Amino acid sequence: MQKTLFDKIWDAHVVKQVNEGPDVLYIDRHLIHEVTSPVAFLGLKKRGLKVFCPEKTTATPDHNVPTVNQNQAIKDELSRHQVEMLKMNCIEHNIVYHALGTEGHGIVHIIGPEMGLTQPGMTIVCGDSHTSTHGAFGAIAFGIGTSEVEMVLASQCIMQPKPKKMRITITGKLNKGVTAKDIALYVISKISTSGGTGHFIEYAGSAITSLSMEGRMTLCNLSIESGARGGMVAPDETTFNYMKGREFAPQGNEWDKAVEKWKNLKSDENAVFDTEFTYDAADIEPMITYGTNPGMGIGISQTIPSTEGMEGSDKITYEKSLNYMGYNPGEKMAGKKVDFVFLGSCTNGRIEDFRQFSAFVKGKKKAPNVTAWLVPGSKQVENQIREEGLVEILEEAGFELRQPGCSACLAMNDDKIPEGKYSLSTSNRNFEGRQGPGARTLLASPLTAAAAAVTGVITDPRELLAP
Amino acid sequence: MSYDKFTIIQSPAVPLPIENVDTDQIIPARFLKAVERKGFGDNLFRDWRYNKDGSPKADFPLNNKKYSGKILVGGKNFGSGSSREHAAWAIYDYGFRVVVSSFFADIFKGNAINNGILPVVVTPGFLQKIFDEIEKDSNTLFEVNLEQQKFTILSTGENIYFEINPYKKHCLQNGLDDIDYLVEMKEQIKAFEVA
Numbered sequence: 001m002q003k004t005l006f007d008k009i010w011d012a013h014v015v016k017q018v019n020e021g022p023d024v025l026y027i028d029r030h031l032i033h034e035v036t037s038p039v040a041f042l043g044l045k046k047r048g049l050k051v052f053c054p055e056k057t058t059a060t061p062d063h064n065v066p067t068v069n070q071n072q073a074i075k076d077e078l079s080r081h082q083v084e085m086l087k088m089n090c091i092e093h094n095i096v097y098h099a100l101g102t103e104g105h106g107i108v109h110i111i112g113p114e115m116g117l118t119q120p121g122m123t124i125v126c127g128d129s130h131t132s133t134h135g136a137f138g139a140i141a142f143g144i145g146t147s148e149v150e151m152v153l154a155s156q157c158i159m160q161p162k163p164k165k166m167r168i169t170i171t172g173k174l175n176k177g178v179t180a181k182d183i184a185l186y187v188i189s190k191i192s193t194s195g196g197t198g199h200f201i202e203y204a205g206s207a208i209t210s211l212s213m214e215g216r217m218t219l220c221n222l223s224i225e226s227g228a229r230g231g232m233v234a235p236d237e238t239t240f241n242y243m244k245g246r247e248f249a250p251q252g253n254e255w256d257k258a259v260e261k262w263k264n265l266k267s268d269e270n271a272v273f274d275t276e277f278t279y280d281a282a283d284i285e286p287m288i289t290y291g292t293n294p295g296m297g298i299g300i301s302q303t304i305p306s307t308e309g310m311e312g313s314d315k316i317t318y319e320k321s322l323n324y325m326g327y328n329p330g331e332k333m334a335g336k337k338v339d340f341v342f343l344g345s346c347t348n349g350r351i352e353d354f355r356q357f358s359a360f361v362k363g364k365k366k367a368p369n370v371t372a373w374l375v376p377g378s379k380q381v382e383n384q385i386r387e388e389g390l391v392e393i394l395e396e397a398g399f400e401l402r403q404p405g406c407s408a409c410l411a412m413n414d415d416k417i418p419e420g421k422y423s424l425s426t427s428n429r430n431f432e433g434r435q436g437p438g439a440r441t442l443l444a445s446p447l448t449a450a451a452a453a454v455t456g457v458i459t460d461p462r463e464l465l466a467p
Numbered sequence: 468m469s470y471d472k473f474t475i476i477q478s479p480a481v482p483l484p485i486e487n488v489d490t491d492q493i494i495p496a497r498f499l500k501a502v503e504r505k506g507f508g509d510n511l512f513r514d515w516r517y518n519k520d521g522s523p524k525a526d527f528p529l530n531n532k533k534y535s536g537k538i539l540v541g542g543k544n545f546g547s548g549s550s551r552e553h554a555a556w557a558i559y560d561y562g563f564r565v566v567v568s569s570f571f572a573d574i575f576k577g578n579a580i581n582n583g584i585l586p587v588v589v590t591p592g593f594l595q596k597i598f599d600e601i602e603k604d605s606n607t608l609f610e611v612n613l614e615q616q617k618f619t620i621l622s623t624g625e626n627i628y629f630e631i632n633p634y635k636k637h638c639l640q641n642g643l644d645d646i647d648y649l650v651e652m653k654e655q656i657k658a659f660e661v662a
């Protein structure tokens with residue numbers, strides 16, 4: 001039988017098929033953080049269980065941590081307690097814990113790939129929906145709830161029905177100023193935030209294979225915003241080049257053997273997908289969202305769609321959303337005011353994002369009306385920003401760098417956008433209040449964020465890019 | 468976790484005719500700092516339910532005395548967004564046992580079942596009927612029969628069959644969870660690791 005990449009990995013991990021039930025799926029890598037794990041550990045304790053495979057589990061606090069003064073104790077008592085709990089649980093169960101301020105610290109989905117923990121053909125889970133990021137390496141990676149975190153801690157397995165398969169092919173070549181983030185926002189605007197529900201996506205096509213690993217991670221990261229459990233890209237030379245020499249990647253002979261094996265990780269030529277979509281890269285321009293879910297996105301030169309043809313709860317929901325944003329149908333997005341710019345998160349907090357942002361603002365100045373939060377996704381990214389001299393470029397342009405964490409992506413720490421303010425954000429969700437109560441989020445790429453940061457208004461980055 | 472066994476529920480329902488209700492609305496991130504699963508119901512739909520000064524917003528259904536019951540009826544694509552199980556805990560803690568919609572986000576659906584909440588998927592047309600019935604009479608009763616997988620509008624007798632995975636149904640009916648099942652399988656899992 002012709003199999004998809006997804007089938008190959010999934011089938012190789014099924015420990016048991018439950019009669020008329022889900023599959024018992026073996027998990028190769030479990031990432032945990034401070035917010036969704038404490039109740040799972042509590043559950044283990046109540047059942048008198050130990051962690052089944054501590055060596056396959058990696059922990060770091062990211063959701064809740066401050067992005068300044070990380071050398072000091074966390075001020076917020078509840079946050080401090082949560083972080084402390086994670087550390088204690090890791091000590092008790094022999095789990096590697098990357099503490100705040102250490103070399104291995106960062107957002108879970110950034111440090112996994114950086115350390116080479118994320119590898120092709122693996123099954124990877126974490127109590128965070130953007131676990132889909134790791135699919136960029138040709139792995140099955142998806143977010144789980146706390147009960148499931150407890151399952152994996154207790155048995156290294158999870159019970160899951162096998163999802164359907166979808167392939168999204170992007171043909172052709174990306175236009176100048178268009179990034180992986182724009183591909184993702186474009187796809188979600190086409191298939192909606194529920195279009196991927198019940199599916200696992202494989203991304204294919206020339207516009208995808210020419211993406212860097214960072215770009216592929218951004219794209220797979222946003223799969224969940226279409227409702228899909230995850231997304232993946234078949235591993236290739238780009239993948240192997242990125243991985244080679246990383247701490248937990250196979251070394252020496254083992255490396256060669258692994259690469260030989262990984263090369264087989266692709267969908268068979270005639271494998272059948274339940275759903276297929278194909279788009280032309282030439283049709284994609286820099287994207288921006290205007291509403292309160294990631295599917296409400298348009299090309300930056302376009303106007304906010306009218307309510308024509310909408311009725312019932314569709315229309316009510318749409319109007320509620322525009323009302324929250326303070327926008328009207330028919331308005332142009334370009335030229336609208338921006339108060340905050342957030343560069344960071346597991347979507348766009350990698351080194352490539354900082355390189356793009358820095359190259360763009362080089363020789364320009366931050367707009368005085370804009371508050372910019374530049375938050376590296378990990379300590380390693382932060383170090384690299386310094387080593388590559390990007391910090392000087394950023395500071396020269398009037399920006400400062402913060403310390404790693406999830407930060408304004410979900411605003412659990414102090415990095416909250418004030419009520420009513422507009423935040424041009426490179427993160428992944430523009431839900432009401434996501435970046436702070438009453439905050440208004442506009443999702444876009446790091447380039448579009450950079451353009452807004454120097455002009456103070458929504459600006460098509462292509463207008464300012466060198467020819 | 469342990470939850471009550473799910474049998475037959477007869478109850479009025481609370482309408483929330485909004486689409487794409489995401490988990491950030493169900494329970495905003497700033498309330499995720501607890502290390503135990505208690506008391507989340509107070510902050511269910513926090514920012515839709517309360518003004519900044521903590522006073523209830525009169526027009527939000529949960530604050531409307533007219534509406535009550537163990538059934539929450541939401542617009543399509545309910546529970547989209549994050550994997551936070553706190554969303555399911557908040558809904559359960561508030562007192563809901565059933566959420567009805569024409570479409571659920573995957574992770575939410577799984578989290579709900581793992582916490583003793585039954586997600587009932589109905590057709591868009593039937594969903595509208597439910598909203599209409601509640602609009603006509605907010606005390607109107609609905610019946611959720613898990614055994615027969617049937618959701619009934621008692622006043623009219625109209626009903627609809629809903630899908631649920633047989634294994635998950637068994638778990639809900641008996642208040643069991645997957646962890647018991649997996650822990651039983653330990654030897655088999657160890658054998659798989661070696662193979």
Ligand code: SF4
Nearest residue numbers: 130345346406409410
């Ligand atoms: S950056 Fe945002 S989406 Fe990513 S793990 Fe942190 S909170 Fe989740």
